[in-house]
Amino acid sequence: MSDFWFDLGPLAALPVRGARIVRTPRRDIAVFRTAGDEVFALENRCPHKGGPLADGIVHGRKVACPLHNWIINLEDGEAAGADKGCARTFPVKLENGRIYLDMGVAAAP
Amino acid sequence: MQQASRRKLVVLGNGMAAGRVLEELFARAPDRHRVTVFGAEPRVNYDRIMLSPVLAGEKRFEDIVVHDDAWYARHQVDLRKGETAVAIDRQARTVRTASGAVEPYDELVIATGSRPILIPVPGADLAGVVTFRDLDDVEAMLAAAGRGGNAVVIGGGLLGLEAAAGLALKGMKTIVVHLMPTLMERQLDPSAAYLLQKAIEKRGIEVLTGANTSALLGDGRVEAVRLEDGRTLPADLVVMAVGIRPHGAIAAAAGLEVKRGIVVDDHMRTTDPDIYAVGECVEHRGACYGLVAPLYEMARVLAARLAGEEGPGYAGSALSTKLKVTGVDLFSAGDFSESDEKDEIVLRDPARGVYKRVVLRDNRIVGAVLYGDTADGSWYFDLLKKGADVSELRDTLIFGQAYQGGGVLDPRAAVAALSDDAEICGCNGICKGVITRAITAKGLASLEDVRAQTKASASCGQCTSKVEALLAFSLGDSYAAAARKPMCKCVDLTHEEVRGLIVSRALKSQPAVWQELGWKTSCGCPSCRPAINYYLLCAWPGEYRDDAQSRFVNERVHANIQKDGTFSVVPRMWGGLTTANELRAIADVADKFKIPTIKVTGGQRIDLLGVRKEDLPAVWADLNAAGMVSGQAYAKGLRTVKTCVGTEWCRFGTQDSTGLGVKLERFLCGSWTPAKVKLAVSGCPRNCAEATVKDIGIVCVESGYDIHIAGAAGLHVRATDLLGHVTTEEEAIEHVAAVMQLYREQAVYLDRVWKWVEKTGLEKVRAAIMDDHDGRKALVARFKKSQRAVHRDPWAERAAGRELHEFMPLAVLAPARRRMAAE
Ligand code: SRM
Ligand SMILES: Cc1cc2nc3c(=O)[nH]c(=O)nc-3n(C[C@H](O)[C@H](O)[C@H](O)COP(=O)(O)OP(=O)(O)OC[C@H]3O[C@@H](n4cnc5c(N)ncnc54)[C@H](O)[C@@H]3O)c2cc1C
Numbered sequence: 001m002s003d004f005w006f007d008l009g010p011l012a013a014l015p016v017r018g019a020r021i022v023r024t025p026r027r028d029i030a031v032f033r034t035a036g037d038e039v040f041a042l043e044n045r046c047p048h049k050g051g052p053l054a055d056g057i058v059h060g061r062k063v064a065c066p067l068h069n070w071i072i073n074l075e076d077g078e079a080a081g082a083d084k085g086c087a088r089t090f091p092v093k094l095e096n097g098r099i100y101l102d103m104g105v106a107a108a109p
Numbered sequence: 110m111q112q113a114s115r116r117k118l119v120v121l122g123n124g125m126a127a128g129r130v131l132e133e134l135f136a137r138a139p140d141r142h143r144v145t146v147f148g149a150e151p152r153v154n155y156d157r158i159m160l161s162p163v164l165a166g167e168k169r170f171e172d173i174v175v176h177d178d179a180w181y182a183r184h185q186v187d188l189r190k191g192e193t194a195v196a197i198d199r200q201a202r203t204v205r206t207a208s209g210a211v212e213p214y215d216e217l218v219i220a221t222g223s224r225p226i227l228i229p230v231p232g233a234d235l236a237g238v239v240t241f242r243d244l245d246d247v248e249a250m251l252a253a254a255g256r257g258g259n260a261v262v263i264g265g266g267l268l269g270l271e272a273a274a275g276l277a278l279k280g281m282k283t284i285v286v287h288l289m290p291t292l293m294e295r296q297l298d299p300s301a302a303y304l305l306q307k308a309i310e311k312r313g314i315e316v317l318t319g320a321n322t323s324a325l326l327g328d329g330r331v332e333a334v335r336l337e338d339g340r341t342l343p344a345d346l347v348v349m350a351v352g353i354r355p356h357g358a359i360a361a362a363a364g365l366e367v368k369r370g371i372v373v374d375d376h377m378r379t380t381d382p383d384i385y386a387v388g389e390c391v392e393h394r395g396a397c398y399g400l401v402a403p404l405y406e407m408a409r410v411l412a413a414r415l416a417g418e419e420g421p422g423y424a425g426s427a428l429s430t431k432l433k434v435t436g437v438d439l440f441s442a443g444d445f446s447e448s449d450e451k452d453e454i455v456l457r458d459p460a461r462g463v464y465k466r467v468v469l470r471d472n473r474i475v476g477a478v479l480y481g482d483t484a485d486g487s488w489y490f491d492l493l494k495k496g497a498d499v500s501e502l503r504d505t506l507i508f509g510q511a512y513q514g515g516g517v518l519d520p521r522a523a524v525a526a527l528s529d530d531a532e533i534c535g536c537n538g539i540c541k542g543v544i545t546r547a548i549t550a551k552g553l554a555s556l557e558d559v560r561a562q563t564k565a566s567a568s569c570g571q572c573t574s575k576v577e578a579l580l581a582f583s584l585g586d587s588y589a590a591a592a593r594k595p596m597c598k599c600v601d602l603t604h605e606e607v608r609g610l611i612v613s614r615a616l617k618s619q620p621a622v623w624q625e626l627g628w629k630t631s632c633g634c635p636s637c638r639p640a641i642n643y644y645l646l647c648a649w650p651g652e653y654r655d656d657a658q659s660r661f662v663n664e665r666v667h668a669n670i671q672k673d674g675t676f677s678v679v680p681r682m683w684g685g686l687t688t689a690n691e692l693r694a695i696a697d698v699a700d701k702f703k704i705p706t707i708k709v710t711g712g713q714r715i716d717l718l719g720v721r722k723e724d725l726p727a728v729w730a731d732l733n734a735a736g737m738v739s740g741q742a743y744a745k746g747l748r749t750v751k752t753c754v755g756t757e758w759c760r761f762g763t764q765d766s767t768g769l770g771v772k773l774e775r776f777l778c779g780s781w782t783p784a785k786v787k788l789a790v791s792g793c794p795r796n797c798a799e800a801t802v803k804d805i806g807i808v809c810v811e812s813g814y815d816i817h818i819a820g821a822a823g824l825h826v827r828a829t830d831l832l833g834h835v836t837t838e839e840e841a842i843e844h845v846a847a848v849m850q851l852y853r854e855q856a857v858y859l860d861r862v863w864k865w866v867e868k869t870g871l872e873k874v875r876a877a878i879m880d881d882h883d884g885r886k887a888l889v890a891r892f893k894k895s896q897r898a899v900h901r902d903p904w905a906e907r908a909a910g911r912e913l914h915e916f917m918p919l920a921v922l923a924p925a926r927r928r929m930a931a932e
């Protein structure tokens with residue numbers, strides 16, 4: 001499948017150490033921005049009980065789920081520490097100050 | 110080689126890249142080309158980065174010339190100073206200049222650098238507005254500085270700060286206006302930026318961060334800068350230093366590929382095989398550069414190419430930055446975007462103003478920020494570029510190159526090895542001998558004793574662990590470290606110590622706290638960030654700006670998150686009272702937004718559960734329209750004031766408990782507290798409002814009001830303690846507000862009132878509230894001040910559009926095809 005980089009807008013649309021969601025027909029995707037202006041994308045569902053990860057506190061390259069405080073790694077979606085589970089990651093990139101999400105992957109099942 | 114058989118090389122631009130290419134080329138193949146250089150600037154090649162010292166008066170132009178006229182003559186280069194190239198004819202292989210000259214080429218090098226960005230605000234074209242790029246700009250600034258007056262530098266990056274430092278040295282009253290919250294945010298993390306700002310301010314330069322310029326004012330000549338928040342700054346000179354844009358117009362017009370910069374391959378070739386580009390004007394593998402180190406690497410590759418050598422290509426550069434302001438030691442390199450504690454090493458020395466941070470990934474250095482002591486910058490940068498595995502060095506890496514090779518000391522052995530006059534506490538200048546003598550002579554046995562007797566570690570606390578090691582070393586096994594509980598793993602200090610130091614040292618930002626109190630991580634953790642955010646808000650009301658990203662989602666979006674990711678909305682019902690209109694509005698909102706559950710809460714009000722996040726602002730707008738405001742059911746702040754019906758209706762009522770409850774709720778709601786606060790007012794000792802299990806409870810009696818505090822009925826159940834008795838309603842309100850403020854100022858973040866009272870002792874609280882008349886009045890005055898800063902309805906603000914990003918998705922991608930099919 002060829003990639004289709006969809007323009008989500010300027011980096012400034014995301015709060016530093018924060019996240020917002022992208023609604024797609026199949027799923028909500030949380031797009032995160034770290035203090036160092038890196039972006040990451042995870043399915044907006046905590047592997048524990050489906051908590052909305054975009055609402056969590058972002059620290060380092062991690063987010064704390066707002067429901068029961070599982071710590072999820074932004075890079076690979078894995079739960080940190082003793083908790084086991086993984087949120088799905090999606091390809092996202094930053095180019096010339098704009099955020100792009102690979103819809104080829106994001107829209108696939 | 111014959112003159113005629115030499116290839117004709119034309120170079121556009123005579124800046125740093127061009128100068129370096131020619132130098133490298135002549136070293137490799139001195140006779141291969143006949144060279145013509147067009148330089149828009151009317152002068153020889155000079156070291157642009159040294160313009161800052163020229164502005165500061167530390168160097169003269171002659172000192173920074175790289176190639177003088179004799180050099181060009183020696184290499185038979187035809188240098189056309191002050192002649193701008195305007196077009197390239199790729200068919201004819203010629204270049205045309207502004208003066209009409211046409212010059213043929215065999216090979217062409219574009220080295221046109223970049224152009225400073227002018228922010229498009231009204232007045233940007235006024236006289237007295239300059240950029241900082243070439244000698245003409247420096248001369249304009251020096252001329253303005255000669256007349257004195259006010260300078261405003263827009264942009265707090267490398268160039269802006271160097272300009273500001275120069276202008277201040279020349280006697281201008283200088284202000285730096287920076288859009289972002291911290292200086293040099295692309296090169297520095299917040300801690301280093303904090304130290305930098307302090308150093309810049311020490312030079313008498315004012316720094317305004319988070320400040321957006323909206324216009325330059327003046328009649329022909331600039332007179333002032335207006336900011337978006339309405340402030341106007343007087344200005345006789347404005348320097349715009351907000352960034353640069355690669356200068357690729359001439360290439361684009363000739364049909365070469367230009368994106369942000371002129372696109373080149375690894376051998377600096379553009380999309381035309383006879384045309385090369387080099388320096389700041391290029392874009393290589395998607396990256397544009399604004400520093401000289403990459404240009405030097407590019408120049409080497411290009412020179413080899415022009416010399417006909419088959420060398421390795423250019424592969425992109427790692428960057429490092431230094432600021433050329435005399436007396437400011439700062440170094441940054443690579444990627445130090447926020448890392449996790451486990452892969453960063455931080456060293457702070459608050460007394461010397463030193464901050465060092467090295468970021469690792471897979472045991473390799475990927476970034477470094479150094480402030481105050483940059484001696485090891487090049488060592489780290491070297492390890493970074495080599496991708497060296499540093500796992501062996503990890504324990505001593507942060508101390509620098511000089512420490513390598515020695516055995517790793519355990520801290521006790523390390524202090525034991527120190528001489529008696531080695532300084533332990535930098536803040537108070539206390540050396541080891543003073544401490545060990547005090548320990549033995551006065552029989553000190555605890556950290557607190559040492560602090561009280563010697564002042565060591567009583568200021569910033571950074572040396573706490575050293576002092577403890579000294580105690581352990583002096584007392585041997587009889588020393589048991591006290592059960593002090595540090596705030597979190599980022600710091601050795603307790604919550605109470607941090608709170609105290611924030612006030613006594615006037616620390617007003619999170620980076621200031623981290624640096625001055627010696628945080629061991631670069632940016633705190635999810636456990637200390639919300640606490641520090643609260644302590645700063647409480648200590649500096651109206652001055653410290655709340656950091657939403659250091660808050661739990663409920664407090665960020667002013668509603669409570671539910672298990673399915675929807676939210677609940679609880680409007681205030683003052684003292685438990687409501688009206689038919691309010692109930693109607695609630696019913697309407699529930700219908701309109703299809704809210705599934707409406708529930709009466711345990712706090713005498715109504716909860717609307719299952720509201721979609723996107724609907725929140727609209728729900729609030731409707732509730733606001735009916736006169737309702739946020740019930741702050743999500744806040745570490747005042748939640749509810751439960752009441753009973755009191756004298757208004759009840760046959761036993763002794764006072765107007767409902768009315769007092771309403772007054773208290775209106776007065777106390779709004780400002781943040783360490784944990785949630787719940788009140789109740791009962792009209793008589795039958796206590797129908799359950800006042801004796803609340804954080805603060807009032808029980809009305811015939812003679813007035815009994816004020817109770819420290820009740821709890823949650824995870825922990827505890828009946829209140831009686832604080833005291835007052836006779837009038839006014840006094841009751843005053844005493845309650847004073848308790849609120851004392852709790853706000855003293856309690857550890859997340860401690861409910863009962864916990865604080867148990868830690869502090871009821872007697873102490875009683876003395877401060879009931880016995881100290883002036884103290885009480887002062888507490889109430891401070892409480893009122895904190896309320897002024899927040900007494901706006903957060904719902905109304907958000908319904909009006911504040912922080913809309915919290916509620917709106919970044920993007921919504923509708924299934925276009927499916928929707929069409931459905932239509
Ligand atoms: C809605 C409500 C239950 C109800 O349907 O009645 C409620 C709901 C929640 N309570 Fe409560 N508490 C509610 C009254 C109480 C009461 C009774 C009271 O206020 O009179 C108590 C005991 C009194 C006390 O606070 O000491 C109470 C003690 C707690 C506790 C334990 C606090 C403690 O320090 O021990 C928690 C947990 C916490 O705060 O960490 C809690 C936490 C919660 C949370 C916020 C759980 C959470 O984190 O999601 C629930 C939020 C649901 C929501 O979206 O509204 N709730 N909660 C009540 C809202 C009152 C209001 O109008 O604001
Ligand atoms: C004040 C200041 C301080 C700096 N400090 C540092 C520092 O500390 N460290 C660091 O690494 N970097 C620093 N830099 C950046 C560094 O100077 C640049 O990266 C470097 O000069 C870029 O070289 P260049 O040859 O690509 O462009 P330039 O040096 O800008 O040269 C381009 C030249 O081309 C000329 N030109 C443009 N168009 C035409 C045309 N059509 N015809 C003819 N001529 C043309 C321009 O007039 C200019 O002289 C600083 C820059 C400034 C301004």
Ligand code: SF4
Pocket residue numbers: none
């Ligand atoms: S008691 Fe409070 S926290 Fe527990 S389920 Fe009920 S509302 Fe939630």
Ligand code: FES
Pocket residue numbers: 046047048049050051065066067068069070
């Ligand atoms: S749903 Fe995320 S921690 Fe429970």
